[in-house]
Amino acid sequence: MERLMVLRMGHRFFRDSRVTTHVCLTARALGADGVIIADREDKTVEATIREVARRFGGNFSIESGKPWRETIRDWSDDGGKVVHLTAYGLRLPDVIQEVNNATGDILVVVGSEKMPGEVFKLADWNVSVTNQPMSEVAALAVFLDWHLQHRAFDKVFPNGQVEIIPSSDQKQVRQRVAGA
Numbered sequence: 001m002e003r004l005m006v007l008r009m010g011h012r013f014f015r016d017s018r019v020t021t022h023v024c025l026t027a028r029a030l031g032a033d034g035v036i037i038a039d040r041e042d043k044t045v046e047a048t049i050r051e052v053a054r055r056f057g058g059n060f061s062i063e064s065g066k067p068w069r070e071t072i073r074d075w076s077d078d079g080g081k082v083v084h085l086t087a088y089g090l091r092l093p094d095v096i097q098e099v100n101n102a103t104g105d106i107l108v109v110v111g112s113e114k115m116p117g118e119v120f121k122l123a124d125w126n127v128s129v130t131n132q133p134m135s136e137v138a139a140l141a142v143f144l145d146w147h148l149q150h151r152a153f154d155k156v157f158p159n160g161q162v163e164i165i166p167s168s169d170q171k172q173v174r175q176r177v178a179g180a
């Protein structure tokens with residue numbers, strides 16, 4: 001089974017906690033298998049995401065503190081492909097077919113502040129979601145939706161404690177029975 005992971009770069013402790021949490025939540029909801037927060041440990045974000053995964057189910061990994069360069073190099077050495085999301089990259093519609101045709105694991109890299117130029121060289125694809133600056137959360141969401149071809153609603157999140165029941169007029173949540 002191919003793995004789809006997100007590498008969150010440039011995370012600044014506390015200041016970026018909310019946005020990094022949103023990167024993780026978006027990655028999880030839209031089909032990624034996990035997030036690596038580069039360079040800085042953030043046990044608070046890790047705990048928040050683990051709690052969401054425990055309540056709502058699914059197998060989602062979260063780790064923080066591993067250096068970004070080592071993460072990307074290890075990924076490539078293991079045969080995985082690297083997609084760097086950047087406003088300066090090639091247009092998503094022009095490269096998505098090539099990305100989707102590639103075999104193997106995919107690491108999607110998103111930044112926070114200015115990215116080191118080396119990331120552009122290490123990536124297999126530098127991909128833009130429009131050539132306008134935007135939020136890394138939005139760019140990640142659009143990329144995952146295109147990459148997984150709008151199938152996020154089909155994803156199953158097993159072993160959660162609760163499940164949201166879609167409703168037209170109220171907030172409805174069902175408690176799940178263990179093993180169901």
Ligand SMILES: C[S@@+](CC[C@H](N)C(=O)[O-])C[C@H]1O[C@@H](n2cnc3c(N)ncnc32)[C@H](O)[C@@H]1O
Binds near residue numbers: 088109
């Ligand atoms: C708020 S932006 C800051 C970028 C920074 N000013 C720079 O020049 O590298 C944070 C991250 O969002 C992502 N991003 C922003 N705009 C994007 C776009 N149009 N397409 C793809 N990714 C984008 C990139 O991963 C970027 O590192």
